[in-house]
Amino acid sequence: MKLIRQTMLAGALAALLSPRSALALDCSALPNPVYIQSGDTQEPLLKALGQKLRASQASPMTLIYKTSGSCTNIDAMYKGTKLTTNPLYIPSVAEDPTWDPSKPAPQCTIDPNGVPLDLAISALFVSACDPSPPPSGIGLFQGPVQPYVFIVPEASSQRAITAEEAYFVFGFGSAGKVEPWTDESLYFIRTTTKSTLLTMAAAIGVPGAKWKGVMLDKSSEVLSGVATSPNPEKTIGILGAEIYDGNRDKVDALAFQAFKQKHAYYPDSTATSFDKRNVRDGHYTIWSPTVYLAPVDAQGTVTNPRVRYLVDMILSKTVSPAPEFDPLDVVISKGLVPDCAMKVTRSFEGGDLSLYTPAEPCGCFYESRVGMPSAACKTCGGDGECGGGKCRHGFCEAK
Incomplete structure (x- = not known):
């Protein structure tokens, strides 16, 4: 019995001394913190950039973040809502030498009085959540494009869906009688504050509040629900393309035929490529820009220098001092399409596309x-x- 107690004590001490003891770390003790509230579709980018910035000598910072719906994030920045729940953060190599962006980020302990947000990230046009102009002192900066996809289990035989079919599936559910998607309990969707649902809603003409299906809070829950469905042929879900890109071994994307189109297209030139060619040239229409919201001065410049550095990097602007890595390469590697690579644009959610030539x-x-x-x-x-x-x-x- 004594040996068992000693073993348990040793195990407990090892846990406390392990890198994951950072779970109890005070957020304010982290070096050069930037507090962010973001849609979970942007978490892969935050992790990848955050790891490089944590190790940077040019402009080191710690990204501390909470994921929530895009509309919730916009509202929080507009109203000055503080971060009050324990967020996640990107650890340093010293804190956890085994951590990489494919792993869950550890938590830190937030000040119980709350901490003001430095940055909010939306993964759709802000006007889709709040059509009013931003409050004085809040700037909006349009970033890389985020495609979205309909997904099915790998065992499904379905390969495409039309906007008309999606309208009847998600607008009417079982009553829509669109085979094989006639079981509403097997529609895995997001809640009404999420960019994934609202962007899809604009693409198929069904308001977000009227969608049929099982509303889930996180992209990971949608992914799991679709991938493990006991009835693959009748199952369908919605997901951000960069989340899908990292999980192509679990689910398949459907090609999408928009209203007035004669053919269905994947975001990429083929089902197996990652080039987002059809997003860039306008053939694939389900996409939104990411939008970065931050406090600004009277000239519209982001007031927090670390946030300004971070946002400028993501927007492919020149920053000083120059980082030791190529931020544009990181953005591309996470499945986003930088504005500088787009050939079409739009001005509101689901709006018509027009030809576009980037400034650079x-x-x-x-x-x-x-x-x-x-x-x-x-x-x-x-x-x-x-x-x-x-x-x-x-x-x-x-x-």
Whole structure:
């Protein structure tokens, strides 16, 4: 019995001294903290960037974040709602040498009086949640594009869905009589504050509050519900594309045929590629921009220098001091499409698409990171090699 007690005590001490003892760490003790409230579809990016920023010598910071619905995040920034529940944070190598962005982030203990948010992240147009102008002192910064997908279990034989079919499936449920999706208990969707639901709602013309199905709080719950369904053929769900991209071994995406289209398209050029070609050129229509909300001064400049540095990096702007990594490469690696790689744009959720030319294009670099750049793309070492164009990220761009 004595040996058992000693073993248990040793185990308890080991747990307290392990890297995961950071669960009890005071958030305010973390170096250069940035407090963020974000949609969970953006968590992969926060983890990847956060790990690099935590180790950075140029501009080190600790990303401390809570995930919530985009509409909730917008409301929190507009109203100055403090963070009062224990958030997650990105650990340093010293705190946890085994941690990487594929693993859950540890928690820290928040001040019980709450901490003001430095940054809120929405994964859809702010107007979809609140059409009124932002309060004075709050700036909105449009970031990379986030596609969304309908998903089915790998065992499903379904490969595509039309907007009309989705309208009857999610608008009428069993009464819609769209085979094989006639069991509402096997529709795995999100709640009405989430960008995933609201973006999909705009794409198929069914208001978010009227959707049929099982409303779930987290993307991981949707993924699990679809992947483990006992009736794969009748199961369907909705998910952010970057969450899907990291879990293609568990579920399949459906090609989508929008209203007035004659063919269905994947976000990517094929079911197995990661190039987001059909998002970039307008063939795949279910997407929204990410939007970063932060306190600003009278000139519209983000007041917190660490937040300004972080947002500028994500928006592909030049930052000083230059980081030891390429932020654009990190954004692309997480399944988002940077604005500089887009060829179409829209001004509101589900709005018509129009042709778009970014001020500083990065299409060739983007293509080089997700597959094979087109034949027109030329590598370069400086502007002089680009015939009047600009050399960006090692490729000649038109301007």
